[in-house]
Amino acid sequence: MRPVSIDAELARRDAPILHRGQPISGYFDGHGRYHPARGTIRRGKDGALELRRQVGFMRTETTRFPLDSVRTVITDRKRTSPYPTLALMSLGLVFLIP
Amino acid sequence: MSHARMLTMCALAVLLVSGCSRIAMVPLHDVFANTGHALQGAEGQQITGFITSDGEYHRFRGRVKLEGDSLVFRGRSSENEFREPTHRLGVDDVTTLFSKDFDSGRTMLGSFGVLGVLALLGGLALLVAGLGTGL
Numbered sequence: 258m259r260p261v262s263i264d265a266e267l268a269r270r271d272a273p274i275l276h277r278g279q280p281i282s283g284y285f286d287g288h289g290r291y292h293p294a295r296g297t298i299r300r301g302k303d304g305a306l307e308l309r310r311q312v313g314f315m316r317t318e319t320t321r322f323p324l325d326s327v328r329t330v331i332t333d334r335k336r337t338s339p340y341p342t343l344a345l346m347s348l349g350l351v352f353l354i355p
Numbered sequence: 356m357s358h359a360r361m362l363t364m365c366a367l368a369v370l371l372v373s374g375c376s377r378i379a380m381v382p383l384h385d386v387f388a389n390t391g392h393a394l395q396g397a398e399g400q401q402i403t404g405f406i407t408s409d410g411e412y413h414r415f416r417g418r419v420k421l422e423g424d425s426l427v428f429r430g431r432s433s434e435n436e437f438r439e440p441t442h443r444l445g446v447d448d449v450t451t452l453f454s455k456d457f458d459s460g461r462t463m464l465g466s467f468g469v470l471g472v473l474a475l476l477g478g479l480a481l482l483v484a485g486l487g488t489g490l
Contacts, residue, residue, distance in 0.1 A: 258379075285412070290410075291451060328411050
């Protein structure tokens with residue numbers, strides 16, 4: 258989990274939110290309240306924020322927010338479980354190293 | 356098992372475990388509902404940042420402690436955006452804290468457990484292979 262300020266993101270030219278979208282797990286509104294909302298958020302052509310969520314097989318739902326109603330988003334940092342890596346590398350060490 | 360292999364496995368375990376800590380979100384109303392929370396203790400709570408009542412995120416690596424109706428943030432000036440070692444805010448001005456997740460200790464124990472089981476299985480496999488070849 259990584260909190261990201263919307264204002265800071267919009268100021269960055271290469272921010273994902275301005276291009277392909279930023280995967281999020283929730284956001285904080287202008288009153289500091291947290292709203293769980295999994296999906297991909299990006300800025301629309303009219304400047305509003307669009308949250309796209311998968312709601313079924315091959316179906317997405319888009320919710321639009323005024324720019325000032327979302328202040329901070331919680332982004333999903335890609336994480337991998339250490340256990341499969343640990344298992345594979347340990348097996349490799351046990352069997353392959355003479 | 357050779358010393359080199361054992362050392363490599365230990366180094367691998369430390370490397371994997373060192374990247375397991377993660378950030379946890381702590382809503383302040385949950386903290387106040389729990390009277391024994393670290394925020395109310397002498398040392399305070401270790402944090403990486405917080406959300407103010409306007410929804411803005413503020414980076415702050417350090418500790419925060421509840422003092423009366425205020426939250427007192429203490430840390431290095433270089434590791435927070437206020438550029439000061441101490442920052443004081445009203446309790447109503449902050450809604451959420453971000454702290455290092457305490458599950459990293461559990462992850463460490465789990466990793467060493469998995470490593471131990473795998474080493475045991477590997478040792479048994481080598482033993483069986485040795486018996487099969489008559490060594």
